Amino acid sequence: xxxxxxxxxxxxxxxxxxxxxxxxxxxxxxxxxxxxxxxxxxxxxxxxxxxxxxxxxxxxxxxxxxxxxxxxxxxxxxxxxxxxxxxxxxxxxxxxxxxxxxxxxxxxxxxxxxxxxxxxxxxxxxxxxxxxxxxxxxxxxxxxxxxxxxxxxxxxxxxxxxxxxxxxxxxxxxxxxxxxxxxxxxxxxxxxxxxxxxxxxxxxxxxxxxxxxxxxxxxxx
Amino acid sequence: xxxxxxxxxxxxxxxxxxxxxxxxxxxxxxxxxxxxxxxxxxxxxxxxxxxxxxxxxxxxxxxxxxxxxxxxxxxxxxxxxxxxxxxxxxxxxxxxxxxxxxxxxxxxxxxxxxxxxxxxxxxxxxxxxxxxxxxxxxxxxxxxxxxxxxxxxxxxxxxxxxxxxxxxxxxxxxxxxxxxxxxxxxxxxxxxxxxxxxxxxxxxxxxxxxxxxxxxxxxxx
Numbered sequence: 001x002x003x004x005x006x007x008x009x010x011x012x013x014x015x016x017x018x019x020x021x022x023x024x025x026x027x028x029x030x031x032x033x034x035x036x037x038x039x040x041x042x043x044x045x046x047x048x049x050x051x052x053x054x055x056x057x058x059x060x061x062x063x064x065x066x067x068x069x070x071x072x073x074x075x076x077x078x079x080x081x082x083x084x085x086x087x088x089x090x091x092x093x094x095x096x097x098x099x100x101x102x103x104x105x106x107x108x109x110x111x112x113x114x115x116x117x118x119x120x121x122x123x124x125x126x127x128x129x130x131x132x133x134x135x136x137x138x139x140x141x142x143x144x145x146x147x148x149x150x151x152x153x154x155x156x157x158x159x160x161x162x163x164x165x166x167x168x169x170x171x172x173x174x175x176x177x178x179x180x181x182x183x184x185x186x187x188x189x190x191x192x193x194x195x196x197x198x199x200x201x202x203x204x205x206x207x208x209x210x211x212x213x214x215x216x217x218x219x220x221x
Numbered sequence: 222x223x224x225x226x227x228x229x230x231x232x233x234x235x236x237x238x239x240x241x242x243x244x245x246x247x248x249x250x251x252x253x254x255x256x257x258x259x260x261x262x263x264x265x266x267x268x269x270x271x272x273x274x275x276x277x278x279x280x281x282x283x284x285x286x287x288x289x290x291x292x293x294x295x296x297x298x299x300x301x302x303x304x305x306x307x308x309x310x311x312x313x314x315x316x317x318x319x320x321x322x323x324x325x326x327x328x329x330x331x332x333x334x335x336x337x338x339x340x341x342x343x344x345x346x347x348x349x350x351x352x353x354x355x356x357x358x359x360x361x362x363x364x365x366x367x368x369x370x371x372x373x374x375x376x377x378x379x380x381x382x383x384x385x386x387x388x389x390x391x392x393x394x395x396x397x398x399x400x401x402x403x404x405x406x407x408x409x410x411x412x413x414x415x416x417x418x419x420x421x422x423x424x425x426x427x428x429x430x431x432x433x434x435x436x437x438x439x440x441x442x
Contacts, residue, residue: 063287070283070332100332103372107328111291111321140371146364151324151356 004028005159006113007122008105009059010035011048013184013204014124017170018162019055020179022122031116033060033109037101038068041190047183054180060112067104102135103144106158110148113156121148122159128167128203138163167203168210175213182216196221225249226380227334228343229326230280231256232269234405234425235345238391239383240276241400243343252337254330255282258322259289262411268404275401281333288325323356324365327379331369334377342369343380349388349424359384388424389431396434403437417442 005022009015009032023029034048045061052059102123109121129136145158162170174181186204187194194201196219208215226243230236230253244250255269266282273280323344330342350357366379383391395402407425408415415422417440429436 062291066284066287067329067332070329071336099335100328100372103328103368104332107321107324108288108291111288111325114320115292134374135372137371140368143364143367143371147324147361147368150358150361150364151321153355 002026002028003120004118005120005122006109006116006118007032008035008109008124009033009048009052010124011044011046011051011185012124012200013174013181013186013207014126014162014167014170015048016051016181016184017174017177017179018122018124019051019057020177021161021173022159023055024177027120029057031058031060033062033105033112035062035064035105035108036068037064037098037104038072039190041185041188043190044185047185050183051180054183062108062112064104064108071099100135102133102140106144106148110152110156110158114152119155120157120159122161124162124170125160126162126165126167126170166210167207171207171211171213175211186217191220193218193220195219223247223249224341225251225339226341226343227330227337227339228253229256229330229345230254230269230273231345232265232267232272232406233345233421234395234402234407234428235347235383235388235391236269237272237402237405238395238398238400239343239345240272240278241398242382242394243380244276245398248341248343250278252279252281254326254333255280256285256326256329257282257289258285258319258325259293260411262406262409264411265406268406271404272401275404283329283333285325285329292320321356323354323361327365327369331373331377331379335373340376341378341380343382345383345391346381347383347386347388347391387431388428392428392432392434396432407438412441414439414441416440 005027007019007022007029009019019032032052034045036045049059106121106123113121125136125141134140141160141163148156148158186200188198188200189195194217201219204217205215226248228240228243228250230240240253253273255266257266270280327342327344334342346357346362355361362381362384369377369379407421409419409421410416415438422440425438426436
């Protein structure tokens with residue numbers, strides 16, 4: 001059976017490469033799903049649209065107003081406090097944790113997949129996320145996959161093809177596939193260019209550097 | 222450590238008894254959470270308010286407009302087709318499955334619990350739900366509990382104290398505790414009185430009957 005898949009596409013680097021990776025692996029993908037949860041770096045949603053267009057699929061943007069209202073003010077990404085500079089694994093990056101964000105997005109994606117008869121959903125969490133974000137770790141992904149499988153009566157699988165890859169390995173894979181990484185957006189500050197100094201910018205730069213791939217991103221600093 | 226708990230309170234019989242059960246067991250409960258997902262039997266939300274008042278706690282009603290819009294039309298409970306009469310375990314009752322309903326409610330409850338520093342959430346699924354609803358079964362509850370535990374970095378446990386009890390055992394427990402079962406609402410049709418013929422009404426009547434407890438519910442038929 002051909003796997004039909006609904007990938008989560010944030011507009012960031014990882015999900016951009018994952019989409020190209022799944023298409024390359026033969027998954028039937030008509031639609032990707034993006035989430036608007038009131039993130040201040042809203043430019044990533046526009047980038048998700050561009051990436052989907054480039055790869056020939058439609059983007060379904062799901063608002064999460066109810067969830068956004070509940071968590072508003074809890075996290076630097078949704079308006080509470082400044083985005084911390086520094087390295088992604090620093091203690092200060094914990095300010096960018098959004099409570100239950102991945103579980104919420106995965107459940108919404110699973111509900112859409114059930115309606116459309118799609119038999120898997122996919123998320124681009126990777127090894128570099130594990131330190132800071134509990135809902136990116138293998139033990140979470142494993143349990144959540146089981147929960148979604150059972151809640152859907154065995155109809156929907158959760159895929160996380162990059163779970164144990166580093167970001168530089170993702171960049172290398174993206175380069176190999178010709179994924180439109182230049183369209184992706186990482187910076188949490190949401191300015192006109194990538195700031196170059198926040199945790200995700202530092203991580204993005206490092207990943208291209210380690211992979212030995214030319215980084216076409218324009219950085220402020 | 223005293224367990225602080227956020228119970229899901231639908232206004233139905235099971236969650237009414239669970240709330241009394243948890244209070245009796247010494248859980249610290251300030252608030253219960255109810256969900257407005259566009260269910261046509263909206264009277265249950267008013268009943269949830271009455272039950273919470275009676276037991277001395279506040280009710281937090283969380284709208285699920287985004288989720289409700291996504292699933293609208295998929296299920297008899299949210300406006301698509303007539304509520305089927307008959308027994309709860311009949312094939313026709315599958316029309317009352319709401320895709321990913323329990324996962325969605327549990328994730329929202331877990332997000333609220335994280336914000337308030339509450340260390341567990343509780344849901345009143347029971348053995349009678351297992352046949353029809355995949356997201357009420359032990360394998361789902363087990364996996365979802367693990368997923369919530371990991372996503373919250375070990376801060377939140379999922380409790381399901383009635384998971385292996387029958388509805389008549391729940392009625393017996395409610396009677397023993399003096400739970401305000403007469404305030405609870407089961408009927409999916411959402412009229413002024415319980416219809417007496419839909420699957421949940423049949424199940425409610427049977428439960429009181431099997432438990433040998435006087436049923437104060439007024440039924441139409």
